Amino acid sequence: EVQLVESGGGLVQPGGSLRLSCAASGFTFSSYSMNWVRQAPGKGLEWVSYISSSSSTIYYADSVKGRFTISRDNAKNSLYLQMNSLRDEDTAVYYCAKGIDYWGQGTLVTVSS
Amino acid sequence: QSALTQPASVSGSPGQSITISCTGTSSDVGGYNYVSWYQQHPGKAPKLMIYEVSNRPSGVPDRFSGSKSGNTASLTISGLQAEDEADYYCSSYTSSIPYVFGTGTKVTVL
Numbered sequence: 023e024v025q026l027v028e029s030g031g032g033l034v035q036p037g038g039s040l041r042l043s044c045a046a047s048g049f050t051f052s053s054y055s056m057n058w059v060r061q062a063p064g065k066g067l068e069w070v071s072y073i074s075s076s077s078s079t080i081y082y083a084d085s086v087k088g089r090f091t092i093s094r095d096n097a098k099n100s101l102y103l104q105m106n107s108l109r110d111e112d113t114a115v116y117y118c119a120k121g122i123d124y125w126g127q128g129t130l131v132t133v134s135s
Numbered sequence: 136q137s138a139l140t141q142p143a144s145v146s147g148s149p150g151q152s153i154t155i156s157c158t159g160t161s162s163d164v165g166g167y168n169y170v171s172w173y174q175q176h177p178g179k180a181p182k183l184m185i186y187e188v189s190n191r192p193s194g195v196p197d198r199f200s201g202s203k204s205g206n207t208a209s210l211t212i213s214g215l216q217a218e219d220e221a222d223y224y225c226s227s228y229t230s231s232i233p234y235v236f237g238t239g240t241k242v243t244v245l
Contacts, residue, residue, distance in 0.1 A: 057233070057234065059234075059236075066138070066224065066236060066237070066238055066239040067173070067175075067181065067224050067226075067236040067239070068236065069226075069232070069233070069234040069235065069236060072232075072233040072234070081232055081233055083232065084136075117180060117181070122171050122183065122186065122226065122234070123183045123186065123192065124183075125180040125181055125182075126180065127179075127180050128180060
């Protein structure tokens with residue numbers, strides 16, 4: 023059974039940093055691309071970042087480019103999202119997703135002073 | 136890259152059929168057969184219902200079907216059931232970024 027468990031969310035002040043993690047199990051993690059997708063409270067889904075299976079290809083949404091960094095450790099079956107220079111508008115539930123098919127339950131990031 | 140356009144809400148009675156549209160451009164929906172549909176119940180993670188325009192993952196009822204014409208994709212729910220009440224989102228591969236999502240549609244079962 024595919025399982026994706028996000029962690030690392032919490033309350034952070036504007037301008038601060040946070041690192042999200044996603045622990046994967048139930049599939050061959052190193053064979054699949056991964057994504058981060060977020061959802062602001064009461065709003066729709068927004069794709070944030072993509073990383074290929076070997077980390078050779080990475081994409082970011084314009085809204086986070088230059089502030090967020092996606093990475094993965096295939097030996098640890100883990101996906102990460104380093105978020106710097108956080109803004110109020112980054113407040114959202116952050117989901118990690120295996121390709122486009124399986125999603126974790128999400129971790130809430132709140133940016134507020 | 137702008138979000139794909141979906142109707143804000145669609146409703147139907149149990150047993151009826153409803154269709155949700157998802158309109159993009161030739162750079163996303165119209166240019167690729169990589170349109171997916173997700174169902175999201177309140178407080179839950181999205182669940183993949185349709186991938187590559189019209190394919191259903193294992194376990195998804197065949198009441199759910201997808202199609203595409205030009206720059207518009209559609210999700211049809213036949214034989215609407217109470218548990219189908221949820222938010223639905225489309226997504227598409229694009230020429231510039233891997234994914235763009237739709238604005239979302241709230242489905243209400245009357």
